[in-house]
Amino acid sequence: MANFNEDGLKKKLDDLNMSQQSIQTVSLWLIHHKKHAHTVVNVWYRELITATDSRKLTFMYLANDVIQNSKKKGPEYNKEFGSKLGKVFEHLGALRLDEKSLRGLNRLLNVWEDRSVFDADHIKLFKKNLNKGHGKSKENNSRKRELGGKHDNPQSKKRRDSASDAIQPSTPESRLRRDSEGDLTQFAVSPQSSTPPSDPPEPEQLIEAIQELENAATSDALVREKIANLPDEVSDVNLLNKLQDLAAGRALCDQVEEALSMLEAYNKRLAEEMEARKAVARMLHDYIAFQKDLLAQAEETLEEHRQKQGKVKKVREELKAHLQNLPDISKLPSIRMGGLAPLPSAGDLFT
The missing domain is CATH 1.20.58 (Methane Monooxygenase Hydroxylase; Chain G, domain 1)
Incomplete structure (x- = not known):
């Protein structure tokens, strides 16, 4: 595996996209280099701030994957991300994010709250900073979608499941961990292929x-x-x-x-x-x-x-x-050379 350097990290963040494979690949690389967690989170923060609004949710999904899948290997990333997330959500709350991004971020906070990834006071502060410019209604609606329960119709449940896959990639194991009511906060983070048995050596x-x-x-x-x-x-x-x-x-x-x-x-x-x-x-x-x-x-x-x-x-x-099948304009007669007849005048057209 390539040695860690900031240029390599920036390149991976530049190539990051919303796909499950892209997020897992970068997350796995970051977890392997957890001894550089401080540098990683600082670079991640700078790149998130300068990223376009449409890509900020992707950066947050990457952070979520790293935080949750590295918990068993040490507190490095949880501690480093925790020190930056307050500023991150202040930054996100000051933007005019589209409804999809805002809904995804609120859902992410709900998952962190239900799994106690961060303490309740921090989650409450994150939500306040994120939604301060959008009102409480969107946060509440996001929470209702998250905890829809058994009264949801099949279409709403399907939409909620698809939103879950963006944060925690869908696998047979993760789907089996969802309860009968479709509560997305109850399935655990499974090791699957994105987490190696142990940190592989250089x-x-x-x-x-x-x-x-x-x-x-x-x-x-x-x-x-x-x-x-x-x-x-x-x-x-x-x-x-x-x-x-x-x-x-x-x-x-x-x-x-x-x-x-x-x-x-x-x-x-x-x-x-x-x-x-x-x-x-x-x-x-x-x-x-x-x-x-x-x-x-x-x-x-x-x-x-x-x-x-x-x-x-x-x-x-x-x-x-x-x-x-297109005509070659270069082969057409030149108007300047008199190759084409002059256009009729207005009088010729109406006489």
Whole structure:
């Protein structure tokens, strides 16, 4: 995975769109780089402020995905976004947002309130700042749509479900978590493919960990040879009967102590190597799982753009055919050169 830098982050935010795949891909990348959460949120805030009104809701949906899917991995993003959201909703409340954006933002706040993403006082302040220029009616209407309940007709429920998909992508697991009344605040954030088993390592970290295994205990041929060449007397109790005098016994005692010290040190190194290999195995598992997820997303993106390419090719073919049927103005007789007869006068037309 590419290393973190602000230019790369700005490029990803510039390419961000409202699609589930786009939001999940960027969210996953941000969660992986959670140690840069402070920088990420500052850049996100600056880009949101300068973004067009139509794209501000997309930035908020990205923040929602990062906040909710990173909760189990640490409080970094919740803390950093929490310090900026007050200013964000003041900014949004000062704009003349369209009804769709305002409804989506209020619904987002309702989800955060129901899931206790932020405390109630902060949510109340966010709602006040957002709706101060729009009145309370839109907020109340948004809340009613959110908590419509069992009296909703099928069409209104369908519209509410589709709005849910924009914030929390629809999957079989998430749909099963919705209750029979269609309350959108009750389904939990599932790990699904957008959240890896653990933070995947950087390639440099993985390479370094593997290289360190080259100096592991099992690769120490010198110590292993010393252990293999230890006399049988230090490990076989039955050979103690062959001791003939006190001097031989003391000599053997020294050999036993030396062998025991060497074995204890070597066994400790072996235990450390075992833990290191387990850690590398976990890193490989997480890295491979993450790459598989990115591969699946890349395949989807490729297929999507192949379809777009096909449409553009079709337009090009139709345009070429259309151009062939248009007259070539350059081949028409020039008026200045007298190639065309003069237009009749008004008198000629009415006589």
